[in-house]
Amino acid sequence: MRLEELIRPLLLKEVTGNPGVEIRGVETDSRRVRPGDLFIALRGFTVDGHRYVPEAVRRGAAAVVAEEAVEAPVPVVRVPDTRRAMAVLAATFYRHPTRELKLIGVTGTNGKTTTSHLIQTILNDRGTPAGLIGTIHMRIGDRSYPVRNTTPEAVDLQRSFRWMCDEGCRYAVIEASSHALDLGRTRGCEFHAAVFTNLTRDHLDYHGTMEKYREAKGLLFSQLGNRFSDEPGENRYAVLNADDEASAYFARITPQQVITYGIESPADVRAENIQIRSEGTSFTLRTFRGSIDVRLQLVGKFSVYNALAAAAVALAEGVPLEAIRGSLEAVTGVAGRFEKVDEGQPFTVLVDYAHTPDSLQNVLETIRGFARGSVYCVVGCGGDRDRGKRPRMARIAAEHSDVVILTSDNPRSEDPEAIIADMLEGLDGEMRERTVTLVDRREAIRYAVDRAAPGDVVLIAGKGHETYQEIKGVRYDFDDREVAREALRARGRVG
Numbered sequence: 001m002r003l004e005e006l007i008r009p010l011l012l013k014e015v016t017g018n019p020g021v022e023i024r025g026v027e028t029d030s031r032r033v034r035p036g037d038l039f040i041a042l043r044g045f046t047v048d049g050h051r052y053v054p055e056a057v058r059r060g061a062a063a064v065v066a067e068e069a070v071e072a073p074v075p076v077v078r079v080p081d082t083r084r085a086m087a088v089l090a091a092t093f094y095r096h097p098t099r100e101l102k103l104i105g106v107t108g109t110n111g112k113t114t115t116s117h118l119i120q121t122i123l124n125d126r127g128t129p130a131g132l133i134g135t136i137h138m139r140i141g142d143r144s145y146p147v148r149n150t151t152p153e154a155v156d157l158q159r160s161f162r163w164m165c166d167e168g169c170r171y172a173v174i175e176a177s178s179h180a181l182d183l184g185r186t187r188g189c190e191f192h193a194a195v196f197t198n199l200t201r202d203h204l205d206y207h208g209t210m211e212k213y214r215e216a217k218g219l220l221f222s223q224l225g226n227r228f229s230d231e232p233g234e235n236r237y238a239v240l241n242a243d244d245e246a247s248a249y250f251a252r253i254t255p256q257q258v259i260t261y262g263i264e265s266p267a268d269v270r271a272e273n274i275q276i277r278s279e280g281t282s283f284t285l286r287t288f289r290g291s292i293d294v295r296l297q298l299v300g301k302f303s304v305y306n307a308l309a310a311a312a313v314a315l316a317e318g319v320p321l322e323a324i325r326g327s328l329e330a331v332t333g334v335a336g337r338f339e340k341v342d343e344g345q346p347f348t349v350l351v352d353y354a355h356t357p358d359s360l361q362n363v364l365e366t367i368r369g370f371a372r373g374s375v376y377c378v379v380g381c382g383g384d385r386d387r388g389k390r391p392r393m394a395r396i397a398a399e400h401s402d403v404v405i406l407t408s409d410n411p412r413s414e415d416p417e418a419i420i421a422d423m424l425e426g427l428d429g430e431m432r433e434r435t436v437t438l439v440d441r442r443e444a445i446r447y448a449v450d451r452a453a454p455g456d457v458v459l460i461a462g463k464g465h466e467t468y469q470e471i472k473g474v475r476y477d478f479d480d481r482e483v484a485r486e487a488l489r490a491r492g493r494v495g
């Protein structure tokens with residue numbers, strides 16, 4: 001595509017150099033620029049992308065988009081806001097792939113990955129292929145690809161959507177993180193459906209207040225747009241959690257139709273007669289198209305919420321109730337979410353991605369519901385993230401378990417000991433007596449595994465599927481599931 005064609009939709013621009021140059025790709029990271037690319041300079045939190053224009057040009061950038069005057073031997077397009085321009089350019093370059101796909105966005109503090117996975121499974125099983133982008137990976141067909149962010153930058157998103165179109169996908173399901181919504185990564189995505197899981201405390205380091213956090217999530221619902229269709233299957237809609245008070249706000253800011261789901265409050269899609277067991281959860285799914293009994297292999301009341309949200313989307317997409325049940329029941333789990341590590345030991349070891357106060361509480365309450373013995377909780381908090389959640393998470397761990405092992409999560413650039421000290425602030429004297437602090441996560445996991453007795457449960461919380469640990473800016477290989485397995489084997493050899 002020629003530069004002049006690509007930049008035609010931009011209203012505010014000033015071009016120097018030959019606008020007739022051919023553009024082969026769009027890139028925001030100079031290190032990934034290939035010959036013929038358009039390099040867009042973004043101001044980041046760490047560095048200013050404008051600094052990397054020379055490197056981008058050295059690597060063969062055919063043109064540059066910038067906010068300030070930059071010296072470059074290639075055409076330069078100046079715009080007032082490169083981040084805003086990026087979304088337009090990405091959607092234009094990749095020929096608006098979300099007009100060819102039905103795009104479903106899932107937002108909320110907890111449950112995005114799980115709910116997206118359930119939606120994708122139902123749609124794939126029905127024979128309407130769905131691509132997925134989220135925390136664990138991007139998935140198209142049977143193949144998975146690594147992702148850097150839960151919700152990638154606009155350019156990466158649009159590129160992935162075009163790829164999904166080429167691969168025959170009819171749907172794309174994405175997790176829309178609050179950071180991404182706030183930074184405009186999803187601008188230019190034409191959402192077909194927007195799903196809300198829940199809103200509880202997280203990311204206040206970034207958003208500042210719960211109102212701002214809610215506002216960021218709200219962008220997904222305003223981005224559903226104002227267009228109605230005469231075809232019922234083409235109409236856009238929001239799926240909201242009737243049991244979460246933030247839903248009223250999201251309902252107000254979306255012009256589109258709303259489907260609600262819930263357990264406690266009246267809702268269009270409800271779960272009744274819920275029974276939670278250690279191997280699964282059963283409930284009656286009551287919907288505007290009839291009722292059906294469902295037996296999930298997923299554990300906990302929170303899993304019922306995720307299943308209801310997915311069922312609501314599936315119903316709106318015309319999937320029959322029987323098929324919804326079949327798909328939901330077949331899901332064995334999502335990597336790193338309530339994942340059992342089983343080496344034949346007489347106690348339970350669970351790895352879970354709970355890294356917020358609310359998710360930790362939910363998971364521990366679920367465990368308490370079936371644990372026959374003591375509950376050990378190994379937990380830490382991420383560095384360079386919301387400090388306010390640290391004492392809260394430690395307290396929740398102490399309130400709902402018998403032995404607490406405070407350790408490191410991903411300390412990132414922070415001092416690991418200082419993060420643990422912040423966590424300890426949440427504990428009273430009695431709680432501290434049954435708390436151990438072991439800054440080395442491997443040692444913390446071994447400590448719990450070595451002491452657990454038959455019938456006990458060891459929860460290793462916070463890192464779930466992650467296969468690294470970031471300490472002082474360096475990423476080391478680390479997988480809670482592998483480390484737990486090693487510890488179990490070592491104990492087996494000794495005992």
Ligand SMILES: CC(=O)N[C@H]1[C@@H](OP(=O)(O)OP(=O)(O)OC[C@H]2O[C@@H](n3ccc(=O)[nH]c3=O)[C@H](O)[C@@H]2O)O[C@H](CO)[C@@H](O)[C@@H]1O[C@H](C)C(=O)N[C@@H](C)C(=O)N[C@H](CCC(=O)O)C(=O)O
Nearest residue numbers: 028029030042044045046047049052149150151153177179
């Ligand atoms: C706070 C935040 O969101 N940071 C994101 C941001 O990084 P940044 O602003 O520090 O980028 P930067 O290093 O200053 O670079 C600025 C620009 O210069 C460019 N650059 C930089 C270096 C270079 O050599 N050449 C070059 O061109 C960069 O590509 C970028 O365009 O832009 C990067 C590129 O898109 C992101 O990968 C990065 O996410 C970091 C890794 C991150 O941790 N983000 C978290 C907070 C986040 O977004 N999380 C949410 C999920 C949260 C949840 O689910 O709970 C997510 O969607 O992932």
Ligand SMILES: Nc1ncnc2c1ncn2[C@@H]1O[C@H](COP(=O)(O)OP(=O)(O)OP(=O)(O)O)[C@@H](O)[C@H]1O
Nearest residue numbers: 109110111112113114135302305337352353354359
């Ligand atoms: N609906 C829910 N409500 C509360 N907690 C949940 C819910 N679903 C899952 N959880 C808990 O939250 C953890 C994270 O779940 P999941 O990965 O699905 O959420 P997420 O929103 O994608 O998280 P992230 O923001 O880190 O990407 C799970 O391991 C579980 O402990």
Ligand SMILES: N[C@H](CCC[C@H](N)C(=O)O)C(=O)O
Nearest residue numbers: 355381382385409410462463
């Ligand atoms: N998407 C979340 C993931 C947190 C996972 C936890 N293990 C941590 O590193 O804090 C974040 O970036 O805040």
Ligand SMILES: [Mg+2]
Nearest residue numbers: 112113135175
């Ligand atoms: Mg996620």
